[in-house]
Amino acid sequence: MSITLGTVKFLAIFNASFEAVGAELPDLSSITAGASVLPAFTSPTYSPRARWDVALWTRLLSKARSPATALSPGIEPGDCWPFAGSYGTLGIQMPSTIHVSGITVAHTEVSSLPSTAPRNFVLWGLEQAENPAVVRLLEGQYNVTGSHTQFFGVDGDVGRCAVKIDQVVLEIESNWGFKELTCLYHVRVHGQAV
Ligand SMILES: *[C@@H]1O[C@H](CO)[C@@H](O)[C@H](O)[C@H]1NC(C)=O
Numbered sequence: 001m002s003i004t005l006g007t008v009k010f011l012a013i014f015n016a017s018f019e020a021v022g023a024e025l026p027d028l029s030s031i032t033a034g035a036s037v038l039p040a041f042t043s044p045t046y047s048p049r050a051r052w053d054v055a056l057w058t059r060l061l062s063k064a065r066s067p068a069t070a071l072s073p074g075i076e077p078g079d080c081w082p083f084a085g086s087y088g089t090l091g092i093q094m095p096s097t098i099h100v101s102g103i104t105v106a107h108t109e110v111s112s113l114p115s116t117a118p119r120n121f122v123l124w125g126l127e128q129a130e131n132p133a134v135v136r137l138l139e140g141q142y143n144v145t146g147s148h149t150q151f152f153g154v155d156g157d158v159g160r161c162a163v164k165i166d167q168v169v170l171e172i173e174s175n176w177g178f179k180e181l182t183c184l185y186h187v188r189v190h191g192q193a194v
Pocket of ligand 1: 146147
């Protein structure tokens, strides 16, 4: 396919509307909607180890957030759930059984903190069935130079859209370069009630 200016414009418009879609879909994984954190599937919250860490903690994360922070709105700098290093998981108990259609990931807008943003991730779901199975729902890469709020759909696979899910695990595989910790600001799981 030859890329024309028209194509580029279309893709730009498409991407913009895709991001808007994520922002407007019902947030089924919010604490206020009845979702909760599954501690058994959730990484420990980052805690400072050394003196300089304490200084960092105070500067960036003075509010010392719990994992539930990532299931609540708010992307002010520091309004995030921090976990140590660049790998971590967040387990979410959904308020009801759903067919998952996608996930929205948001990071703070402030350009001085991009390296703490998640990079590659996988969304897993626990299938509610006679023989429960773990299903890989989607994989994505948060674009740290893009919009602060980004939507990732469970698309191209009817089978994965049809699975009945009431627990999900977001597995962050890497971040954008900050060695000490990764910060999850806001994660929203979207779907339809079964
Ligand atoms: C990330 O977003 C920027 C700004 O919208 C865009 O120019 C770039 O192509 C995107 N990168 C990827 C890998 O999608």
